[in-house]
Amino acid sequence: MKENVLLVYAPMDEYYFIEGVNDSPPLGLVVLQNYVTQKLGLQTKVDVIDGEYYCLTEILELIENGHYDLVGVQSMMASYNNTLAILKKAKELDITTVMGGHHATQLAERIITNRSSLVDFIIAGDGEEAFAALIKGERLENIPNLVYLHPKTKEIVRNKNKNVPIDDGMIDFFADKLLAQYKRKTRKNQLERGEELSSFRSYSHKGCSNRLNSQYCFFCGRADRGVRFKTPEVYIKELQHLASIPTTKYVFEIGDDFLQSQEWLARVCELKAKNMPANAIHLKIFARANRITSEVIDYLKRLDIDEVAIGFESGSEKILRRINKNALPADNLRAAELLYANGIDTIASFVLGLPGEDKKSLTETYEQAQRVAELSYKHLGKAPQEVIANLIEVNPGSPAYRKLEKAMPDKYLRADHLDVREVQDDYFSVLFNLISKDELESFRRELSKWGKQINKLGQYTYPAGWRREDLI
Ligand code: B12
Numbered sequence: 001m002k003e004n005v006l007l008v009y010a011p012m013d014e015y016y017f018i019e020g021v022n023d024s025p026p027l028g029l030v031v032l033q034n035y036v037t038q039k040l041g042l043q044t045k046v047d048v049i050d051g052e053y054y055c056l057t058e059i060l061e062l063i064e065n066g067h068y069d070l071v072g073v074q075s076m077m078a079s080y081n082n083t084l085a086i087l088k089k090a091k092e093l094d095i096t097t098v099m100g101g102h103h104a105t106q107l108a109e110r111i112i113t114n115r116s117s118l119v120d121f122i123i124a125g126d127g128e129e130a131f132a133a134l135i136k137g138e139r140l141e142n143i144p145n146l147v148y149l150h151p152k153t154k155e156i157v158r159n160k161n162k163n164v165p166i167d168d169g170m171i172d173f174f175a176d177k178l179l180a181q182y183k184r185k186t187r188k189n190q191l192e193r194g195e196e197l198s199s200f201r202s203y204s205h206k207g208c209s210n211r212l213n214s215q216y217c218f219f220c221g222r223a224d225r226g227v228r229f230k231t232p233e234v235y236i237k238e239l240q241h242l243a244s245i246p247t248t249k250y251v252f253e254i255g256d257d258f259l260q261s262q263e264w265l266a267r268v269c270e271l272k273a274k275n276m277p278a279n280a281i282h283l284k285i286f287a288r289a290n291r292i293t294s295e296v297i298d299y300l301k302r303l304d305i306d307e308v309a310i311g312f313e314s315g316s317e318k319i320l321r322r323i324n325k326n327a328l329p330a331d332n333l334r335a336a337e338l339l340y341a342n343g344i345d346t347i348a349s350f351v352l353g354l355p356g357e358d359k360k361s362l363t364e365t366y367e368q369a370q371r372v373a374e375l376s377y378k379h380l381g382k383a384p385q386e387v388i389a390n391l392i393e394v395n396p397g398s399p400a401y402r403k404l405e406k407a408m409p410d411k412y413l414r415a416d417h418l419d420v421r422e423v424q425d426d427y428f429s430v431l432f433n434l435i436s437k438d439e440l441e442s443f444r445r446e447l448s449k450w451g452k453q454i455n456k457l458g459q460y461t462y463p464a465g466w467r468r469e470d471l472i
């Protein structure tokens, strides 16, 4: 039985570090902690550390002095160098190591092959049961979702996949000293926190119905399987819990398709009306344009939803048809108009550098973003809170990444250590046939120029000194 466990959301590598983006405990790790200590009641101490608030040096010190017997890391492509450093420190102290989350799930076999001296286990998919089983020291072959090197044959073993009942993943943000770290300054100590943690995340469901199709969004790297909703009863309990945290101003509901089932929404509204006062908590959600209808607007209002984030992705019809988004520019604008007309802010997010991107499509995208801003002025009398444009990030598991694996198999078919910018450069070179460095740089400059223009359209009430347009 493991007695002292550390779970780390790895800090982003120095090159990619962005200040002030994340403002809430990492849900995936909180759920694991809650499952082991509260649901199962195991006598194991599980610390959760958020790499937005602890730098690498501090995390390495924690491991050095913490007497841990299991260290788990959630990594991303942009935090992989730090992830490897954390695992190396754990291994120097002979601590068992495990990785999990979308990125590790997508690359499980490659990581186990290439990093066998640093990583003992990967939990591919839902982590709750497998994490608890590792703590309890169960037989490896019986642990669902576990990927590891067989101790005798040295072959990679991938145990059977199992989705954990989603209602088991309850959230208790009061657990242990979880929230104490958010009283710290953020990593680079550039921003003074003017207030205690004011935004929390909830997840009403896992998975995305679009991902069930064989043709899903071109840039999507998510790794969970199937679509599973919490029961309305459990979800409302979670919202009540979040509303009871005195500093909470709003909840960011991170499920990708919150408006998927009207029956579910109707029951959540009913329970909320019975159990929570109006305005007890405000929500931001993600939604698909095609689900924003007049019936749905009523649910949004009853649930105190103030902001809806929609992946517009592009203003070009040609591009939207190519990336399998299942929505066209006109659908996106119609959704934004309906939301604004009902007093709800729309966060329009765009991805630049999608297949077929050219001057015409970039102009169309910028014009689409301007239209969103105009609608916001027309109905709310202000700029939209956020308009987001990012250069495409080519994540493992996405169709975009598969194009790279096909075009450059020697480089990408077996790699686990990926550099965000290099992968992006290779993707641009392959998709847009850019041969020289100059061509690549000028393509990037063009995308960035449009991205900056788009990002300027939002009002961004973020801390002083934080400028969204500097990010692109
Ligand atoms: C919230 C969120 C964020 C937050 C991070 C919050 C946080 N601290 O956790 C912010 C805004 C900072 C963020 C940033 C980014 N994100 Co993000 N994010 C999400 C989002 C919307 C929800 C994640 C979540 O909380 N899920 C709910 C929890 C309960 O599920 P879970 O995290 O999957 O955890 C379960 C299992 O995965 C597993 N598990 C997870 N971690 C671990 C660790 C261990 C040790 C173990 C054993 C198990 C385990 O157990 C958990 C319980 O079952 C997902 C999409 C989605 N809807 O899931 C994208 C997603 C994870 N993000 C993604 C990406 C690409 C990014 C960015 C790179 C985007 C960017 N360009 O900036 C950055 C990278 C940040 C970094 N540090 O490197 C991709 C990842 C794709 C991939 N193949 O890696 C996703 C899947 C979106 C997508 N559709 O592609 N993100």
Ligand code: SF4
Pocket: 208, 209, 210, 211, 216, 217, 219, 220, 221, 222, 256
């Ligand atoms: S990017 Fe597309 S496929 Fe992926 S979660 Fe969002 S809507 Fe679903």
